Amino acid sequence: MSEIATGTTSLMRASLSRTGKWAGSVAFLSGAVSDVLNPLGPFAAYIALVAAVAAAIIAVAMVLRLVLAAKAMPALIFATSAAAIAGGVYGVQQETNSQNGVIAALVPAVAQLQQSLGIVSEKVAKIEKTVTETQKTVEEVKKSTDTVAQKTDQIASAQQQQTAQGAETQKTVETVKQTTDTLAAGQKQQQAEAQKLQATTEQIAASIDTIAKGFAQLAAQGGAIADPKRPDEFYHNARVYELAGDMLNARRAYLAFAGFDVDAIDPYTRFATLLRVQDGKAGAREVFGTLAEKAKAPSIKLVHLLQLDDVQRLDKLNAFIAANPDYAPAYFLEAQEFSEDRLGSQTLADKRSEAEALTKFVSYEKDGGLLKYFVDQTQLADWLDRSRTRLAALGDVLDPSRFVPTLTPTRSNGGWSMTISLPEPATAISWRLGDSGPFTDTGLLATNDQRTGKPMPNPSFELPDSTAATNIAIKYLDIRGRETGPFAIRFDPDSALQQGNKQILDQFWTSWIAFDAGGNHGLVYFTQMLSFRCAIRQVRYSLNGTALDKEIKMPPCDAKDPYAIPADYQPYFKVKDDVKSMAVQVTYTDGTKSPVREYKRQ
Template identity: 80%
Template sequence: MTGDIGAAAPSLIRASLSRTGKWAGSVAFVSGAVSDVLNPLGPFAAYIALVAAIAAAIIAIAIVLRLVLATKAMPALIFATSAAAIAGGVYAVQQETNSQNGIIAGLVPAVAELQQSLGIVSAKVAKIEKTVTETQKTVEEVKKSTDTVAQKTEEIAAAEKQQTEQGAETQKTVEAVKQSTDTVAQKTEEIASAQKQQTEQGTQTQKAVEAVKQTTDTLAAGQQQAAAQADKLQATTEQIAASIDTIAKGFAALAAQGGAIADPKRPDEYYHNARVYELSGDMLNARRSYLAFANFDVDAVDPYTRFATLLRVQDGKAGAREVFGQLADKAKAPAIKLVHLEQFDDAQRLDKLNAFIAAHPDYAPAYFLLAQEFSEDRLGSQSLSDKRSEAEALTKFVSYEKEGGLLKYFVDQTQLADWLERSRSRLVAVGDVLDPQRFAPTLTPMRSNAGWTITISLPEAATGISWRLGESGPFTDTGLMAMNDQRTGKPMPNPSFELPDSTAATTIGIKYLDIRGRETGPFDIRFDPDSALQQGDKQILDQFWTSWIAFDSGGNHGLVYFTQMLSYRCAIKDVHYGLDGAAPDKEIKMPPCDKKDPYAIPYDYQPYFKVADSVKSMSVQVTYTDGTKSPVREYKRQ
């Protein structure tokens, strides 16, 4: 079949050339010319030649493989072949001549001008595109300007509205300015009037200056007079002290004589009569005499304290307070004011007494009366704080006895002697209560296999106890026991608390509430578990030394047991013994102290040793861990 095609091919080619050769060649030539003219834009001749050659090859293969009829495909093959040949020839000549604008443009100038015209058109197109872009931007800017104009229009409208409103306000302002102008005019008239008045006052000021000068001269003279009065007052004070001494001597003389004075005139006479009437039971005349004495405003304590006692018996405390209130209002003597405040109740009385002492810190009798506020007679039962307050006040009072510092406050010296005797007696009774170290709480730690039991010893009865570990942090209440404390009448606070055996050395803080509910403390007490264990064991060994040694215990004849010393060995450094009166020079070897389980005896240790039947006694001496030694203890064999 292939041979048939090969034989018929020449005839087909000739027939196709006769039919299509002319137009195919013409079209191919035109394509080559156009590609040459467009060469500045790109190698179109090469593109056409390549495409046409590929098309010719494909058509030829299709004809050979009988994919298409040769008669129908042959014109296309001729056209493709012609186009490839012409375009390829044009491209070859362009390359050989190195003509970038094409062969025809180089031969025909008109074609070159045509190429330039095509370039101008391209530039204009770019310019038009640029112009369009700029126009778009201009349109956007115009839109923005339009929006801005609209916004400004609205603002102008708002401004016009505001101006309208401001116009009304301006009108009001104008009216206010007019009113202010009228006011200024009025003030101007007032200023003119004031200037006139100042002129008149200038004359008066001159007169006042002259008066001030005269007053200054008077004050200078007054200062001299005041200085003279101060000297006179000092002399008067000395005279008062002397007069009290005179009154006291007169009172003592009258007391020695006995009997009431028919026509008393001096303060000592009225005081004498008051005492005579009081002791005889004539309270009405006694009262009159005391009031007459008070009119002399003598600064002596004992007449007023006795008068106050009489009034409380007759009229009660309220009546006494009323009478002395009237006396204190018109009196100058501090003694009357002091006795007046003594007529108030409890807390109010104490507050007033403290205020009096603050105002008169050297008024000695006030300290004796202050001590009574904390005394056992007044309170019934005293706390440690009460005793300290009483002792401080009494110590202060007694200190004024030196150089007769108390005599000036008493007309009746027997009253002063009584106060001094009571003060000294109470100071002896309270002892060294002012020493804070003597009355601080103490702790007694006791170790067991379960841990520590801390027992608290307080210097006084308490209604509550609390503790803490360390120097800061909250306190823990120990709680109350199921029994009452006879000293307070309240449930007794638990005097102990527990600590784990792992507690390290630290500070234990203790505070408590006294019988009046006042908090005392905190007291910081050092706790060292090692030292506490040793001291506790030592105390037990010293207290129960008769149990150190046991001969033939439990029927075990010939054995000496030292179980107790072994149990409390944490306090022992070494133990020596001697037999039958010999010096204790033999040592009992003890196992080391086990701080985690101090009272346990090691399972492999024997708490005894053998002695001969002839041994009748044993002497033992213990050396403690603190370096001290026990006495040599003697034990007889039964």
């Protein structure tokens, strides 16, 4: 500042020595002329105004460096001198109230000259015309001043854009007028910020890949780092201290690592485990709550919400995944919420949720998509191994067709007994006939289900024999009270009767034929096949061989009373004593055939 002032003073002295004399003389002469012409108008005031405006414009141009100071200084001196002298003349005229001018009042010869030239006797119209023209000139000068000011603002704006990276460049006239104390305070603040930036340069520049490589090298060397500075060094020390049982220093090292705001999942899950052991879940929640308020890394926020209570934790985790759908570690952690280790016992819905989350997590392994979330690569390998092992154990749980409840109809003379088989333990079962309407609860049995510790729901219900073909909807509550279903199962009474009978015939085929039953020598009974004939299309047989050259004619199936034997039909036929065996094959109504069964006569 002192150097600028010294330079300006030297320039002014040099300019005064060169232009001061003639500038002062011309300015004085202008003042005298304006005084002589005063009867026509206040020319001294006009000259003073115009000279002052010109001086201001020149000064602004010099400050903003629009013109060279060496060239503009003579003009500034001339304009300033003219404004001062003309202003002085106008001031004396006002004090003495000299309408014809100060010189005319002091020198009679000047007054006579004014009269001889007709200056005093000019008409008012001419004077008004002169005043009008002068006002126009002043307005034009004002417009020129506004234009220069506008141009000045544009130039200042351009300079501000060009010098955005330099904190010392002038931006506006107000910036130039800032006090030395303000500048000093700003410089001090900038120095502090620079020191802070320097201290965290490694933090900003370090990537997960760099940190992971550094950590791997340190892990191979072993031992704690005496003066850690980098994130990988603090994480290494935390692991070393933790392994040695020095939990206080391990905790400090983990906190120091968190200060770098590195977005890696494994350091924070390990730190959270340490905190839960030392301070309980509430302590871990408090520490990570404080970290999450300051951190930007999603991993810190994710581990924080894992410290919440069960219901709230799952809701928050789902919200996190919705906001960060591609944050891969969240899916592994979500799977743990449904795991057998966490729940003790799993429902089918739990297994499916676990499998879906693990499948999503493993899918990110392609092209190294998981590496960016882990400092310790062995931790990533462990997560992947656990995921694959668990998916193999869950099997085809994601295939919904494999876990639909089954409905087994059993026909009796009084109607249908419907037995429900569920893919998992339930606490309640309900059913509905048709595709709409209310569900009917099957009720509870008098025994407890050891798997749930609650009364076992009744797995069956009854339907009248008049029930037509329709859909039957089944739904149930799992052991956590979550509703599963409804599942629509098709019920066709004719098909159900045939399938039921066929199942019995296949299961108890040894009873199809009975030789000499009840002491009736020479008779062959086929009562069982007759009773379940609704599943039979044809019965072929042969005696003493397997030619199957004979047929047993069965009466038609009576769907209303399917197991009754018609009164006019005999369930046996006679054979000779030389018959030692009988071969039988049944063709069922669904087109399938039984094996050829051979029965020995005793």
